[in-house]
Amino acid sequence: MFKFYKMLFLNFLMLGTFISISAYSWFNMWVGLEINLLSIIPLMKSHKNVYPAEAALKYFITQALASAIILFAITMSLNFYEFIPNFSNYWFMMILNSALLTKLGAAPFHAWFPEVMEGLNWMNALILLTWQKLAPMVLIMYNLEMKMFLMMIILLSSIIGGIMGLNQVSLRKIMAYSSINHIAWMLASMLNFKAIWFNYFLIYTIISINIVLIFYLFNIFYLTQLMSMMNTNKLIKLFFIFNFMSLGGLPPFLGFFPKWLVINYLIYSNYYMLSVILIIFTLITLYFYLRITFSTLTISMSETIIQLKKVNLFFLVLSNSSSLMGIIICTMIFNLL
Template sequence: MFNNSAKILFIFILMMSTMITISANSWLGAWMGLEINLLSFIPLMSDNNLMSNEASLKYFLTQTLASSILLFSSIMYLYKNNFMSFFNNLYNDNKYISMMILLSLLMKSGTAPFHFWFPNVMEGLNWMNSLILMTWQKIGPLMLISYLIIKTMLMWCIMSSIIIGSLGGLNQTSLRKLMTFSSINHLGWMLMSMFSNESLWITYFLFYSFLSFNLIFLFNMFKLFHINQLFSMFLFNKYLKFSLFLNLLSLGGLPPFLGFIPKWLTIQYLTFNNQLFMMSIMIIMTLITLYFYLRLCYTAFMLNYYENNWNFNIYWKNIMMNIYLMLSFFSTFGLFIISFMFYLI
């Protein structure tokens, strides 16, 4: 990707368009940023094969539908207010228009029950494009959703995202679809953390982006796309095996690892606000996501699993592997490091 000057240009436009979206002071400005973002991501998706072209077409059609709803709703809202109103007091002015805008943003971000395009699009992309779709492409829609919180509607979307994200990953053999349903589950947690304050969901998003990058870095390095490749292709040594699967457990939010911190903060907020029923559903469904992560880890963690140590040096001397192991160390022991720094302060 970074050897192609055209793709570097499109990545730059992609980043600038997200900045336009989150700094816009009207819904039309935000819509313009989202459209530039869409049109810059489509060329990055096209990878000269049938799967990626099909994925880019599906992504384009879905995002165009969401954008047209957003544009129609924004013009309706501005027309009712003589083209003088911005983000302020949208829900108080007109509930139906605000619900349409929120619906279009939920569709753009891939939140359940508007998630049906997400797994199919992910399946046709390479790992780098998948990472962009799971992380950077969610910044604009999520920031706009945080301006427009309709509690009842968002609660239903949060519940469906957490349930579908957990149950949908149970029968998957594709790692890309597994990461997709994991992303839908994390989206539910991010939307829930939005009810607390602006900084909590941004903190959650940054932790999630780091952990996703950590996993996808390794998947891309060894070109892993299916579960059976985890055991047959490269896991010839204990270090790689443990670093990969501990990162998986960290993404699932298992307590000793870094991925537990944002979940911990969200659970703390829910407890303080007496939303115990919602908290119980979220924790139970997250345990199901941990189940399908542990299902991957179980075979590799068994002591009688076959290993070939003679193939180890091929990967160990790679600079990218050293970078990955450093990131993996922070992902695994980050909770202890942050806790230690907190008590020192």
């Protein structure tokens, strides 16, 4: 049943993000982040199990801590110059960026992210994977002065996102570690050309929506459920496999396009080692995506005798088709250019 308060808080969630990214001062930016935080907590509420309360509490404590550090950094930058004349702007930027990266869930500030994801339903998980990354990423882009610090974060996010996803059986944790790996790519796309970041974020959002929609409609949370549920509809199974390959950046799917652009500009800017490490650890994420998809594709399982609920597949087929056609459209545009 649809509840009015959820629509209200969803609007405030979006409003908080827009206030943050369009603010003229650091304090207004902080206010926007607080509105965003206080709006997502009621959205996490659910009567079906007890875990959302735990997830909401973990999320609130982490985000409140990050917000307090942001406020501390802003206050420090305004007042400390009077008392400490040699106080460097470098420390202010490092504290502020660390707090924003904590809000984002980038490694090594990532420990809360998979734990919170595990306690949420799929729609809240989708908000956490996509929309909640928008404000911190744009704010990091605004004060992008510490290239070496950012490169360390990119390397750590790439390594942790790749390796930690290997031994997971929960699909929400797999999506969380996958997201940490994609955060590394998005931060790398900011190093030289900001428009690539927008392309990457948009395509990652489209692919995430397609995958989460399949999980939501079939009520799948673990790999064992995935193998039995996917036998009911062969078209959905095909879309599911294609979307996971796209998320891993396998050509000729749409997810390859932003990765291609990022690698192109990284090499153009002489970030050779960074490119190599990003590619290697993305191949590890691609390995566990393929392991998931091959198990669904090749393991022979009998059809389920449980009568599944009837699902309207029109929107699902439409969104998946547009996503899978994306690479063809991108290729045509490049040929015309």
